[in-house]
Every structure is written in structure tokens, then in C-alpha cells.
Amino acid sequence: MNRTRARLSDGREIVYYDEGPGRVPVPDPRGLRPVEPLCETRRDPLTGDHVTITAHRNTRTFLPPADQCPLCPGGPASEIPDPSYDVVAFENRFPSFDVRTPPVPPEIDGVPRARGAGRCEVVCFTDDHSASMAQLPLSRVRTIVDAWADRTAELSAIPGIRQVYVFENRGVEIGVTLHHPHGQIYAYPFVTPRTERMLAAAAAHPGLFEDVLKAEREGGRVVLAGEHWTAYVPAAARWPVEAHLMPHRHVPDFTALDAAERDELAVLYRDLLRRFDALYGAPLPYVAGWHQAPAGNDSLRLHLELFSIRRAPDKIKYLAGSESGMAAWINDVSPEDAAARLRAAG
Ligand SMILES: [Zn+2]
Structure with a gap:
């Protein structure tokens, strides 16, 4: 893989990941004004959660x-x-977090306030507008895994970055605003609420991820497994279609995966996405979220949490009163049934 860096006309960084030889990048002809992001985080005094405001x-x-x-x-x-390009990553023109945000006062009406000093990137998986991750050749999925690892290393090295989250939203039902196959990366200046809860669980239960993986591998919800990874529907799945993909070795993030693990990840991840699309005979709206350990705490194991909001061919699971209001999840589909259907969809 060959990496080539350039700048867009407004100063944002763009990085090409080529499977063949590198390139001499074409200059951006647009003459865009420099970006002026306004990203701030406020801390909810009732829960301690960070809320990001990006008007x-x-x-x-x-x-x-x-x-x-x-x-x-x-x-x-x-x-x-x-x-043309193979895989390319660039800073989001409309970021939720940006280190260029000017200083903000330390509080507003007693609520702690800070700059959203992170970084948001877009990662394009192919220059083919009508493709999807599940349809890409394996060699391309493998290149994307390498690009994710490289972006994770680079973004983690930015001062103030606490956690790097790689994800893909797919489908208008999920709120996707561009159809072209792409994912995103958020480099947060704080540890996200869900990760904080996982770290607390891992602190209370040494070997948590190893034990969960062992139990799931011995249970009845494995969808597919290889030498280095296992995909399963978790026992306490929150979504009508949900699968986790967990490495057998305790690695904190993409950068720690060896070549054999990356090779198999490409195979199993694409297989899993194809099963999702086969469930209802139509491309499934999904969120693919790659959980990585935050800076300085390797007790969280890298893993994928893949889920869809579609609970039937013509029905969407909405996050209503219990989920939105209370974060108390109600799943209408048994995880055991979901696993059986995903196994059969292969
Ligand atoms: Zn396009």
C-alpha cells in the first residue's frame, strides 16, 4: 500500500491509499475559504455525558x-x-470535532464547556459510486483495514485525542446524507460514554473480553468463525439485527493486528455484511462501529458492533420512549433466532 498526502484548497488534509504505485496528487481547483469550525462540548450536569454542539x-x-x-x-x-482513487481519507468539511475551533469560555450557566478539539475524517472505500463495502473485492477490503490502522495511528498521535472511533453508516434510514460508499472516523477529545461503561465493566471483571468471547463461542449464537476472529449475535443484543466480530487475541486497536489477523478480518467482515444484505433480500441499513481502546487504557479489546434498525422487511425499529428517554432497550427479536437467520443467510 502506498500513502500520498496532500492538502485541499481550504487547508484540510487528504491522504490517498493506493494498491498500486503512489501518485502525484492533483491540486484542488476550488479555491475554498479556510475552514472555520465551531465545535464545542458541554458536560450534562445530570449524567456527566459530553454533548457536542456543532451549529x-x-x-x-x-x-x-x-x-x-x-x-x-x-x-x-x-x-x-x-x-481516480483506491481508498482515500480526508478531513470532513463539516466536522463534529475540529482542533481549529477557537477557544470557548470554560463554562456556560454553571455547565462545563470546552472546545471540541478533535478531528473528523471521511474514508472513501472506492471511486465507484454504486458499489458497497459488501461488494468490494477482498483485496480492497484488506486495503481499507490497513487504511483504518494507519488513520488510527495518526489520529491517536494528535495531542488531546483520547479515542479513535471508526464507523460506517449505511442507508438513508440510518441518516446517511451521501450514497457513495464511505465511512467516517471520529477522533474524540474525550472517552465516549459507552466506552467508559465498558472500561468500568472490564475493571470490575479482569479478563472480561476473553470470558465473553469464550462463552459466546461455546453458546448457540455464533454466526461465523475463523482462526483469528469470531462473529456472534451477543446474548443481550439490543438491536433486531446485531452481530459482534471479536478477535481471539486481546488487541486494543487496528494498529496491533498482525497480517494474518487483517487478512482474515477482510474475509469475515465482508461475509458478515453479505449476510446482513441477504436477510431481507435488499441492502440493509446498518451501522458498523469499531470499538477501540482509548489512549492509556488497553483493557478494552478491539471489536466490531454491527447492527441494523430494520426489524422486518417493511418495519424499522425506532428509538422511542424507553430507548431514547431511558437508554433501556427493548428488542422484539430473540438473539438466538437472529443468529440462526444470519447463519442461514450465508
Ligand atoms: Zn459518488
């Missing part, structure tokens, strides 16, 4: 026509100046 994002691109896709290469409106 500038309300003007972001929303479902443009296919011929104006900003992720297709080379057009006048494109974020990617080069006429």
Missing part, C-alpha cells in the same frame, strides 16, 4: 444528485481532486 453543520451537503456527488473523483464539486 455550523446544519448547512452540510444533503443527498446531492449522483452527478454532483462530492465523493466521486475529480469533478468540479468533488472533495477528491484526483481523477
Whole structure:
């Protein structure tokens, strides 16, 4: 894999990951004004949760026509100046977190307040607008895994970054505003609430991830397994379609995976996504979230939590009163049934 760095006309960084030789990047012809992000976090005094306020994002691109896709290469409106690419990562034009945010006062009405001094990136998986992660050749999925590892290493090294989250939203039902196959990376300046809870669970139960994996491998909800990874529907699944993909070795993040683990990850991840799409005979809206350990605490094991909000061919699971209001999950589908259907969908 060859990495080439460049800058877009507004100063944002763009990094090409090429399977063949490297490239001399085409300059961005757009002459964009420098970005002026306004990202701040406030701490909910009732829960301690960080809430991020990004008023500038309300003007972001929303479902443009296919011929104006900003992720297709080379057009006048494109974020990617080069006429073709394999995998490319660049700073989001409408970030939720940005280290360029100017200082903010330390509090507002007694609530702690801070700059959202992180970084948000877009990762394009292919220059083919109509493809999807599940349809890509294995070699490309493997390149994407290497790109994720490289981005994780680079973003983790930025001062103040506490946690790097790699994810993909797929489908308009999930709120995707661009159809082109792509994912995102959030480099947070704090540890996210869900990760804090996992770290607390791991502190109370040494060997937590090893024990969970062992129990799931011996249980009845394994979807597929290899030498280095196992995919299963967790016993306490929250979503109607949900699978976790866990490495057999305790690694904190993508950077710690060896070549054999990365090879098998590409195979199993693509297989899992294909099973999701086969469930209802139509592309499934999903969120693929890669949990990585925060800086300075390796007790969390890298793993994927993949889930869909679709609970039947024509029905969506909405987060209503109990989930949205109380974070108390009600799942209408038994995890054992979900696992059996995902096994059969292979
Ligand atoms: Zn496109």
C-alpha cells in the first residue's frame, strides 16, 4: 500500500491509499475559504455525558444528485481532486470535532464547556459510486483495514485525542446524507460514554473480553468463525439485527493486528455484511462501529458492533420512549433466532 498526502484548497488534509504505485496528487481547483469550525462540548450536569454542539453543520451537503456527488473523483464539486482513487481519507468539511475551533469560555450557566478539539475524517472505500463495502473485492477490503490502522495511528498521535472511533453508516434510514460508499472516523477529545461503561465493566471483571468471547463461542449464537476472529449475535443484543466480530487475541486497536489477523478480518467482515444484505433480500441499513481502546487504557479489546434498525422487511425499529428517554432497550427479536437467520443467510 502506498500513502500520498496532500492538502485541499481550504487547508484540510487528504491522504490517498493506493494498491498500486503512489501518485502525484492533483491540486484542488476550488479555491475554498479556510475552514472555520465551531465545535464545542458541554458536560450534562445530570449524567456527566459530553454533548457536542456543532451549529455550523446544519448547512452540510444533503443527498446531492449522483452527478454532483462530492465523493466521486475529480469533478468540479468533488472533495477528491484526483481523477481516480483506491481508498482515500480526508478531513470532513463539516466536522463534529475540529482542533481549529477557537477557544470557548470554560463554562456556560454553571455547565462545563470546552472546545471540541478533535478531528473528523471521511474514508472513501472506492471511486465507484454504486458499489458497497459488501461488494468490494477482498483485496480492497484488506486495503481499507490497513487504511483504518494507519488513520488510527495518526489520529491517536494528535495531542488531546483520547479515542479513535471508526464507523460506517449505511442507508438513508440510518441518516446517511451521501450514497457513495464511505465511512467516517471520529477522533474524540474525550472517552465516549459507552466506552467508559465498558472500561468500568472490564475493571470490575479482569479478563472480561476473553470470558465473553469464550462463552459466546461455546453458546448457540455464533454466526461465523475463523482462526483469528469470531462473529456472534451477543446474548443481550439490543438491536433486531446485531452481530459482534471479536478477535481471539486481546488487541486494543487496528494498529496491533498482525497480517494474518487483517487478512482474515477482510474475509469475515465482508461475509458478515453479505449476510446482513441477504436477510431481507435488499441492502440493509446498518451501522458498523469499531470499538477501540482509548489512549492509556488497553483493557478494552478491539471489536466490531454491527447492527441494523430494520426489524422486518417493511418495519424499522425506532428509538422511542424507553430507548431514547431511558437508554433501556427493548428488542422484539430473540438473539438466538437472529443468529440462526444470519447463519442461514450465508
Ligand atoms: Zn459518488
